[in-house]
Amino acid sequence: MIFAVLIPLIFAIFVPMLSKIKHKIHTGIFVFFIPFSIFLYFIRFVGNDFSPVRHEYSWIPSLGINFDFYLDGLSLLFVLLISGIGSLVVLYSVYYLHVSERLGSFYVYLLMFMTAMLGVVLSDNLFVLYTFWELTSISSFLLIGYWHWRERSRYGAQKSMLITVFGGLSMLGGFVLLTVVTGTTSIQAIISQIDVILESNYLPLIMGLILLGAFTKSAQFPFHIWLPDAMEAPTPVSAYLHSATMVKAGIYLVARFSPVFATYEWFFIVVSIVGIVTLCWASYMAVRQTDLKGILAFSTISQLGMIMAMLGFGTKVAVFAAMFHILNHATFKGSLFMVAGIIDHETGTRDIRRLGGLLTIMPITATLALFGTFSMAGIPLPFLNGFYSKELFFDSTLHLNEVINPVANVLIPIIPYLAVFGSIFTFVYSMYFFFGVFTGPKQFDKLKIKPHEAPIGMLISPIILVLGVILIGLFPNMVNGTFLIHAAEAVNSAVEYKKVYFWHGFVPELYMSLAVVGIGTVLYITRKKWSNVYHVLPGKMSFNKLYDALVKNVDIVSAKITNTYMTGSLKLYMTIILAAIVVVTFIVMFVTNGFQMEYSNLAEVTFIEVAVVAIIIIAALATIFTTSKLGAILITGVVGYGVATLFVIYRAPDLALTQLVIETVSVALFLLCFYHLPKLQKRKESTRSKVQNGIISIGFGALMTMIAISAHSTDWFDPISDYFLETAYKLGGGHNVVNVILVDMRGLDTLFEIAVLGIAALAIFSLIKLRNNKEAE
Amino acid sequence: MEILIAILAGVLMTTGVYNLLQKQILRIVIGTVLLSHGAHLFILTMGKLKRGQPPILMDGIENYADPLPQALILTSIVISFGITSLLLVLAYRTARENNTDNMEKLRGTENE
Numbered sequence: 011m012i013f014a015v016l017i018p019l020i021f022a023i024f025v026p027m028l029s030k031i032k033h034k035i036h037t038g039i040f041v042f043f044i045p046f047s048i049f050l051y052f053i054r055f056v057g058n059d060f061s062p063v064r065h066e067y068s069w070i071p072s073l074g075i076n077f078d079f080y081l082d083g084l085s086l087l088f089v090l091l092i093s094g095i096g097s098l099v100v101l102y103s104v105y106y107l108h109v110s111e112r113l114g115s116f117y118v119y120l121l122m123f124m125t126a127m128l129g130v131v132l133s134d135n136l137f138v139l140y141t142f143w144e145l146t147s148i149s150s151f152l153l154i155g156y157w158h159w160r161e162r163s164r165y166g167a168q169k170s171m172l173i174t175v176f177g178g179l180s181m182l183g184g185f186v187l188l189t190v191v192t193g194t195t196s197i198q199a200i201i202s203q204i205d206v207i208l209e210s211n212y213l214p215l216i217m218g219l220i221l222l223g224a225f226t227k228s229a230q231f232p233f234h235i236w237l238p239d240a241m242e243a244p245t246p247v248s249a250y251l252h253s254a255t256m257v258k259a260g261i262y263l264v265a266r267f268s269p270v271f272a273t274y275e276w277f278f279i280v281v282s283i284v285g286i287v288t289l290c291w292a293s294y295m296a297v298r299q300t301d302l303k304g305i306l307a308f309s310t311i312s313q314l315g316m317i318m319a320m321l322g323f324g325t326k327v328a329v330f331a332a333m334f335h336i337l338n339h340a341t342f343k344g345s346l347f348m349v350a351g352i353i354d355h356e357t358g359t360r361d362i363r364r365l366g367g368l369l370t371i372m373p374i375t376a377t378l379a380l381f382g383t384f385s386m387a388g389i390p391l392p393f394l395n396g397f398y399s400k401e402l403f404f405d406s407t408l409h410l411n412e413v414i415n416p417v418a419n420v421l422i423p424i425i426p427y428l429a430v431f432g433s434i435f436t437f438v439y440s441m442y443f444f445f446g447v448f449t450g451p452k453q454f455d456k457l458k459i460k461p462h463e464a465p466i467g468m469l470i471s472p473i474i475l476v477l478g479v480i481l482i483g484l485f486p487n488m489v490n491g492t493f494l495i496h497a498a499e500a501v502n503s504a505v506e507y508k509k510v511y512f513w514h515g516f517v518p519e520l521y522m523s524l525a526v527v528g529i530g531t532v533l534y535i536t537r538k539k540w541s542n543v544y545h546v547l548p549g550k551m552s553f554n555k556l557y558d559a560l561v562k563n564v565d566i567v568s569a570k571i572t573n574t575y576m577t578g579s580l581k582l583y584m585t586i587i588l589a590a591i592v593v594v595t596f597i598v599m600f601v602t603n604g605f606q607m608e609y610s611n612l613a614e615v616t617f618i619e620v621a622v623v624a625i626i627i628i629a630a631l632a633t634i635f636t637t638s639k640l641g642a643i644l645i646t647g648v649v650g651y652g653v654a655t656l657f658v659i660y661r662a663p664d665l666a667l668t669q670l671v672i673e674t675v676s677v678a679l680f681l682l683c684f685y686h687l688p689k690l691q692k693r694k695e696s697t698r699s700k701v702q703n704g705i706i707s708i709g710f711g712a713l714m715t716m717i718a719i720s721a722h723s724t725d726w727f728d729p730i731s732d733y734f735l736e737t738a739y740k741l742g743g744g745h746n747v748v749n750v751i752l753v754d755m756r757g758l759d760t761l762f763e764i765a766v767l768g769i770a771a772l773a774i775f776s777l778i779k780l781r782n783n784k785e786a787e
Numbered sequence: 788m789e790i791l792i793a794i795l796a797g798v799l800m801t802t803g804v805y806n807l808l809q810k811q812i813l814r815i816v817i818g819t820v821l822l823s824h825g826a827h828l829f830i831l832t833m834g835k836l837k838r839g840q841p842p843i844l845m846d847g848i849e850n851y852a853d854p855l856p857q858a859l860i861l862t863s864i865v866i867s868f869g870i871t872s873l874l875l876v877l878a879y880r881t882a883r884e885n886n887t888d889n890m891e892k893l894r895g896t897e898n899e
Contacts (some may be wrong), residue, residue, distance in 0.1 A: 154792040236874055526847050578894035581808055588804060613788040613836045623795050630821060639813055646817050649799070653824050656792075660831060663850040672868045676820065683875045684813065686883070705807040711801030712830040714825065718793035718832050729834065731853045738854075747842040747854040752861060763862050770869035774876045 011065045011079045014051050015128045018044050020122035023345045025121065028084025029114030037113040038104035045096035045124060051087045055081065062498050064134070064198075064499060070167055073137075074195040087333060088131035088255075091340050095254045096124055102348055103246035105468040106355060116244070118158060123149035127255050136195045140552055143181070143223075147174045153251060154243040159501050166239035169557065173226050173236045181223025181263075187216045197453055197553055201269045208274060217271050221261065228260025230318060232290040234311045242302040245351030248303060253310050253343040258336060261314065264321050265332070272324045272502065279421065281322030286428045287316025293435035297537065298544050299441060302350040302360040305443050309386065312436060316403060317644045319429075323406055326505045333404035333497040334490070334510070338395040338482060340387070345475035346382040346443075349375055353447060358459040363703035367452035372463050376448045380477045385483070387530070388433060389439035390523050395482035397523070398510050401561035404519040406430060430522050436672075437530030438537065445534075474592040486510040501697065585706060593708040595717075605716055608723030626652035626668075635693050639684060647677040666749050792832045799825030812878040812888045816871065823867040840871045 021044050029037045029095045055063070060083065067077035081089070100120070107113060126149055147170075155167030174182030174242065191210045200207070207213060224230075229237040238250050251257070264281060271277040289312045291461050296308035317339070320332035352375050353368070354360045367375045384391065388400030407426040433463050480486065487510055498505040533540070599605055629648040636642045650673030657666040734747055734755065744751035801823050806818030833852035842854035844868040 102859060122836055508834060548896045580861060580890050580893075581810065584808055588808075611835075612790065615788050615791065619788060620791070620838050623791055627798050630799050633817055633821065634802055634805050639811075642814070642817055649821065649824055653827065656828070656831075660836060662831075662857045662860075663841050665857055668864050670860055674866060676868065676871055679872055679875050680813075680816075681833070683879045705803055706808065707801045707804035711797040711799075714798030714800045714829065715793045718796055718829055720788055720792070721788045721833055729853055729855070731834075731855050734854050735842065735844070735851055745844040746862065747851070748857045751854055751858040756858060759862050760859075763865050764806070766866050766867045770873045773873055777873075777876050777880050 011063070011075060011081065011133065012067050015079070015132060016125060017048065018128070022121040022125075025117045026114040029117070036104045036109060037117055038100050038107070038319040041117045041121065042097060042100045045093045045100060048124075049090065049093035049097055049775060052081075052086065052093060054218050054771045055086055056090075056493050062500075063140065069138070074135075076135055076195075077138055078134040078196060079132045080499045081132060081197060081408075083493075084262070084265055084333075084499070084500035085131045086493065087497040089128060090259070091337070092127050092131070092255050093257075093739075095250060095340055095344050095475075098279045098344070098474055099246045100248040100353070101236030102249070102275065102468060102471040103244070105246065105465055106246055106351055114154075114436060116153075119152040119156070119274065120151050120247070120250075123153065123251065123256070125700070127259070127445075130259050134187060136197060139197070140178070140182050140185055142257065143227075144175070144178050145172060145566070146227075146259060147178055149242070150174070150256055151369070153247045154240045156244055156247065157242070159646060160242065161384070161518060162239075163242040163606040166236075166242040168252065170240050173557075175227025175232055177223040177233065177260075179217045184216050184223065186217030187212050187219070191216070197266065204270055204273070204731040207270055208523060213278065217274065217277060224260035224263040225318075226260070226546055227263070228257050228314050229288075229311045230260070230284050230315060232293055232312075232553050234288060234469050235294060235557055235576075237311055238299075238307040239554075241301070241307050241534070245303070245347060245354065248306075249344050250454060251350070252307065253347050254394060256308060256341075257314055258317075261317050261336065264318065264750070265329075268329075268501045268675065269503070277784070278322055279571070282319050282425070283322075285315045285317070285319025285322050286432070288312065289319060290428055290435070291431040292430045295440065295548075296539070297435055299439075300362050302353060302362055302365075302443070302447070303347070305362070305439055306346055306350060307707065308529075309346075309436070309439060310339075310343060312432060313343065313386075316429075316432070319407055319425075321405060323410060323503070325406060325409060326502065327402065327409055327503050328406035330494065330498040331399060331406050331491075333494045334402060335399035338479075341475045341478040341482070342382045342385040342396055345378055345387065346477070346632055348468075348475070349379045352464040352472075355468070356459065356462055357457050359457060362568060364453065364457065365447045366450035367448070369448040374469055375464060378469070378472045378476050379444055379584075381479050382472075383440040383444040385479050387437040388523065389437075389527060390520075390772040391483075393480045393483040395479050395486065396461050397483070398486050400433060400512065400526075401519045401523060403595045404522045406551075408518055413672045426522070432523060433522075433526045433611075434533060435528050438534045440531070441534045441686040442537070485677075494558040497689045508748040512535055544629065585702070587704050592706065592713055596714055599713075599716065599720075602634055602748075604720060606720045607725040608725075611723075611725070620657070622652055622655050626656075640681075642683060643677060643680040646680070647673060650676065664746070671690060789832050789836050792828055792836065795830065796828040797827045799828065810890045812881060812890060814880055819874065820867075820871055821872075824853070825862070827863060830856050830860050830863070833867050 025037060025041065028040050062080060062082040064081075065079045067079075069076050100117075101119075103116070123146060126142045126145035130146060133139040133142060151167050151171040155163050155168055158167075188200060188207070190205055191212055192200050194200060194203070207216070210216070226233040237252060237257065237697060242246055243252070260578070268277075292308045292312035292315060293536045295303050296312065299305045299308060315337070317332050317335050320328040321333070323329075328394065350360060352372075353365065356372065356375075357365065357368070381394065385394040385396035388394075388396045390397050404426065407429045410422045410425060426732065486716060490510065495505070575582070626649055629645045629652065632644050632645045633649075637643060654666050654669035654673060657663075657669055733750055738747040738750040739742060742754040744750040744754070803818045803821035803823075806814045806821060809815060809818070834856035839850040839852045840848050842851045842857065844851075851879055857896065880890065885893060887893065
């Protein structure tokens with residue numbers, strides 16, 4: 011099975027080579043055999059006696075991450091959709107994309123996507139599922155931005171990437187929590203531990219994060235905004251990714267985790283409400299669109315909302331209806347996208363306001379569109395599969411009393427009305443799509459291309475899909491018992507096979523359908539009169555604007571924040587660093603009670619030391635208050651010599667010697683530097699005393715004093731100096747212990763200190779000698 | 788006595804930091820010099836300041852000053868001298884190239 015998943019990816023390596031011969035044979039013809047053979051491989055699993063298949067492949071066993079594939083009814087449904095529609099889309103793209111396009115890239119992305127999608131629906135491992143999930147986001151990003159020189163394409167690609175990756179990452183968080191709670195990464199093993207999950211405190215978080223992933227991917231309200239912008243992709247991509255497969259990945263995820271969450275009351279509430287709201291809002295918005303693909307995009311969103319709502323209901327009827335509608339939606343929506351692509355291809359526009367009267371010119375396309383749109387609208391005719399799923403949907407909204415859920419009781423009675431509301435608008439935009447394009451006045455003078463019927467090759471795929479629509483419509487129970495029931499069982503094991511009939515007598519569902527058709531017809535005819543309603547709702551509000559503002563303001567706000575502290579002023583940076591040191595260390599000292607003071611161990615104070623210390627303190631303070639730079643330099647010298655005197659007092663002859671010499675050289679250097687400063691700069695500026703500087707420096711000094719006193723007052727262990735004193739002569743052969751330490755016992759320090767001096771000397775030399783050309787002139 | 792030296796180290800660091808926060812390059816260099824003096828005294832206080840003989844071995848003397856801090860400070864003095872001289876030359880070159888020694892004016896240009 012791993013080969014079935016990875017074959018598209020492996021084949022993608024050879025696609026660029028094949029695309030070199032594109033002028034003889036279209037690359038898509040080679041590609042076609044890949045999804046088709048996968049379809050043939052998986053179709054043999056369909057049957058009454060289907061039982062789940064499991065294959066395990068080791069990847070990172072130490073982390074419990076393995077390529078575990080699990081094929082049950084639900085996966086099988088999706089796998090067949092992916093490979094079946096994939097074949098048709100590739101076939102369609104052969105005629106849709108001209109050989110002058112970058113076909114190599116196109117098919118590489120498409121095959122990458124195919125692998126990713128097969129991986130998502132077949133993985134039994136959470137993290138492998140996540141890997142493939144993000145691969146679908148990436149390949150979708152590449153495909154939306156296929157015509158990357160168009161600004162709208164780049165915008166759409168970025169938008170879909172940001173939104174779906176946002177959801178994907180939160181889903182990863184949910185997966186990690188799920189793994190922590192259950193201790194396993196296998197989805198089937200997790201499902202068997204429902205009790206553990208339901209008792210966990212993290213349950214709301216786990217469900218929320220995973221649902222966020224599903225809602226963003228499946229374009230649910232309010233994350234639906236990326237899908238209409240993804241219509242900038244080539245039409246085969248829209249038909250494949252954005253109607254039949256990728257957007258159903260979120261549906262798949264919800265269905266897959268239904269067994270875990272279904273008994274949790276918030277699952278019903280969140281998923282149903284989001285689904286119903288998406289259904290109503292998107293079908294309402296679809297009527298407003300003027301772009302054919304825009305209508306189809308909102309239509310897809312609304313149909314996905316409907317499926318999501320049914321999964322949220324989670325009743326026996328609803329789950330089965332959801333599976334049924336996944337299949338039906340893939341057939342009619344795929345064909346409608348292809349029809350939109352044909353119209354675009356043959357007339358040069360997708361703007362419904364410029365189209366009209368194509369019925370006689372493109373009769374085959376019109377017939378296909380007729381079946382597609384009428385099925386989408388759910389018109390009660392016995393050869394349209396959309397009607398059955400719509401009626402099952404109504405049925406499930408009416409039978410929600412199966413749900414025993416105290417929180418949802420308020421909700422249950424309103425749901426059927428909302429469902430009817432959404433369906434009415436579905437009816438309106440379906441009619442608008444068909445009649446707007448194919449009937450009405452002919453206005454061919456506005457078109458760039460003289461319209462004509464599409465080539466037969468382009469029509470094959472939509473014809474096959476529409477045949478699917480009609481076949482399922484005529485024999486609705488054809489695939490149910492052998493195929494869909496297994497899918498439904500994977501979601502809700504209590505589900506039972508219910509025969510679907512066209513006619514069940516005068517039941518409430520029928521009245522609902524009739525109401526949809528009746529009110530829908532009235533609304534369609536009068537739509538010009540009420541179209542002003544869109545100025546009220548959404549009016550100026552729009553989630554797109556919210557998204558744009560968000561993206562823009564993130565930039566602006568972060569730039570503002572950065573500009574407040576990254577001013578380029580060294581002084582400010584020093585202030586921040588020092589203030590942070592002072593504050594943090596003081597807090598730590600206070601919290602840990604770190605300040606200690608011990609008097610017993612002190613050396614006695616003599617007059618001469620006090621005098622030297624006093625001189626140094628006065629000199630150090632004078633460096634601040636002096637107004638002359640020359641004075642400051644000389645006073646610094648005083649400090650240095652004072653320290654040297656202290657070294658003498660504290661019995662450190664080598665230190666005193668070094669300090670004296672170095673202080674002398676330093677002062678000389680200071681003076682040299684002072685002398686060479688440009689004349690302009692020789693202003694004698696009095697040091698600006700600022701309170702802020704004072705506070706920070708006094709805080710820092712006080713901190714250091716306290717640390718020094720505490721360090722001295724706590725006596726953790728004896729010094730190791732006795733060892734140096736004992737062995738300096740015995741092992742080192744020298745009397746001067748300090749020097750023996752420097753060159754013998756800790757000679758490495760000295761070596762690198764020499765290196766420091768050497769590097770400093772070289773740097774000074776090059777600073778002085780090397781000039782750039784500009785200065786040499 | 789240690790407390791006095793600790794306070795002295797604190798004062799040196801205070802003045803060092805205060806100079807570090809000024810605008811003229813030369814003052815900043817002076818600040819670093821004061822800071823390193825403070826640090827040296829800091830290390831010296833860490834060892835015991837008890838009077839003993841200088842750590843040069845001679846017969847008949849038992850009590851020596853701690854040699855390890857002295858070795859550490861010696862290393863540190865040399866390194867800080869290297870840094871100070873480099874800083875000074877850098878300050879000199881900076882002032883020459885930019886015709887200013889005002890740190891507030893010396894800022895990186897954007898988009899570089």
